[in-house]
Amino acid sequence: MSFGLMSRRRVLALGGVAVLSGSSAFAQSERVAKVGLVQSTTGGSAALYGTEQKQAIELAFAELNAGNTLNGIRLQALHSDDGADRGQTVNIFQRLIRQDKVIAILGPTLSNSAFAADPLAQQAGIPVIASSNTAPNVTKIGDFIFRTSVPEDQVFPTVLSYAVKKHGIKRVALIYGLDDALTRGAHDVQKKAVADLKLEQVGIESYQRGDVDFSAQLTKIRAQNPDAIILGTLAEEAAAILRQARQLGIDNKIVFIGCNANISAKLFELAGPAANGIIVGATWFAGYDSPRSKAFVAAYQKRYGSTPDIYAAQGYDAAHLIAEAIRRADSVTDSKLIRNKLAEITDFDGVLGKFSWNADRDITAQVKVLIGDGNSKIFVAAPTA
Template identity: 35%
Template sequence: MNPFTHNSPAAAPKAPSVLCRSLATLIRVLPLVAISLLLALGSAGCSKKSDDVIKVGEFASLTGKEATFGTSSHEGTLLAIEELNATGGVLGKKIELITEDNLSKAGESGTVVTKLIDRDGVVAILGEVASSRSLEAAPICQRSQIPMISPSSTNPKVTETGDYIFRVCFIDPFQGTVMANFASKTLKAKKVAVFTDVKSDYSKGLAKYFKEGFTEAGGEISAELDFNGGDKDFKAQLTAIKTAAPDAVFVPGYYTDVALICIQAKQLGLNVPLFGGDGWESDDLIKIGKEAVEGNYFSTHYHPEVSSPKSKQFVEAYKKRFKNQDGSPKAPDAMAALGYDSAIILAEAMKRAGTTEGAKVRDALAAMKDFEGATGKTNINEKRDATKPAVILQVKGGVFKYVETISP
């Protein structure tokens, strides 16, 4: 019995006459469908404009495979909006944050951002962590002349979309170069292996700029291997890396994968330092990786040890507001801090512009200099990217220890 060509009454063959009848039915149904669709479309442009609140839209990956990053970023943004509203809001009005989930799925962000702009009538858009999904939303915001601030999309292409698209984090070329300098100068590595997540444009971008920077600094890339984000078994590639005998391994990935890579590297006796980018930063890296991540390095946007009172204040407020599943206070990661900054910088721009009008807010954002946020000072440059220093951290004794700051 073949399950897919099963001959039961329900999946029975259709006689041609049936098709004829089907089509006839469709002709009868069609006007109905068309009318209902027209009605839906017609209920169109009448999105209510309420004057007592400022509507800000946020799109984030709250469920799906990248839910952890989206949730962190969303919590940071949420905290910022709550704090702003507690102190009287912006321009005398409260801010209403409308958050939409894109399920971490490609193709979804465009729809939700269109909804936020055209149905909910938001005046600005905040989001997303993943560059690929920010790239879906950017053309829509640009066309609607609605300012969009991405908290942590580091791919250069995002802000290249147009002059309404901003970000509050540094970009991949900078971070890649920083790590290349760190590898050659601080780690004094001559041969480095690169282990890239082929599914992630973030990882590929970082790997590319690292390789360029490191070979320029006179280093040698001794092995290049790839994994797919979400893999659990990395031993095949790590064995090949071990054979190449590098002085260090660059792993530009996200912490969930990185923790497992560190564990399996130790199991295989690959005892050289591993290092990576801001995707590493999360308490979960240590919780999952335990002693296997000890001694490894990564670059990120800020560290409480070196940062301003503003960022300490943020860490305290965040810990108070959000709890882990076991009830303990949740420590913010870089995504949360950047999510927070994206919201307060938007509020500041609205204050400076004195209006929520897209073009004026855009101008205020473009002129933003030395803005003090949770991640330190943010300067928006002519490419609408933030130029800010990167800090290098090391995992030591189960916590992230500050190593050095590298300025652009």
């Protein structure tokens, strides 16, 4: 090998080192905000919500990073699927907090998981924003817990009052899931709302997670001749109940009234026309007429080829809220400062509308009563709601 060739190779090698060194220096100088994203993308019904949330949050982070809206801070989502298993949620929270050193967590999908894992974040001083937990008392876990999903007790009474006035409901039956914090919590709220309106409760039926045949419960309910059937269920179970009710010949005049967990685009894919007329309550729907909402729907459809549901919208706003807190704190390490900046946010202009936090760190967005259109596979605003 000639000296000239050796020299040339050494120069090339040194050049390669210089390039790598420069890239390393750039990476080290970049500020990265690590945010844990704990959503159920497997695990039955939970995956219907978790997938929508994950996709919306990743969309938001991509938009924020592309626009350099955090003054040189890049958002990094560390996603883990807990499979709707609260034990796995606890393990994931521990890893995110102790090993990955995240400065915030978005999730988890289920309230069951939140009650198990959120105390770890509270103890560590890591802010959490839930975008699908609607069980009562989730934010009472501690002052680092926030949520963009309005709790059931702030939604269902409005929904039931609308249904009673619209349909003259006097007699109701209830069906709910026994072994999920969200469905049990929804059922408790529903029973209280029924009692507050002095409606006649003609029967209560229950089921366990994994059940797919609800004919026995529906047969009992049909014999009680209610004016309405109230669902404390997840979306997959709600769809099965709606389908089986029609197959059993339950009168179409009987009104189905759902909980927040029934508001999923998958409800219509699974129930089809049987979902016609189901009444639910939410802070948002895909047809919501606001510039930010329309832009979000268009961006989501372009990226994923489907229309977002309420959980996607709540996840998208949660992502923007934590990003705004990080921007104000101008830190990628001080989770307590980020929590304080998050709590200070007022009059936030989000996809859900303009809202602030209340004293319990729940959002103050206006509740909208929605009607299921199973033929068009969408929820629409209830007339005169």
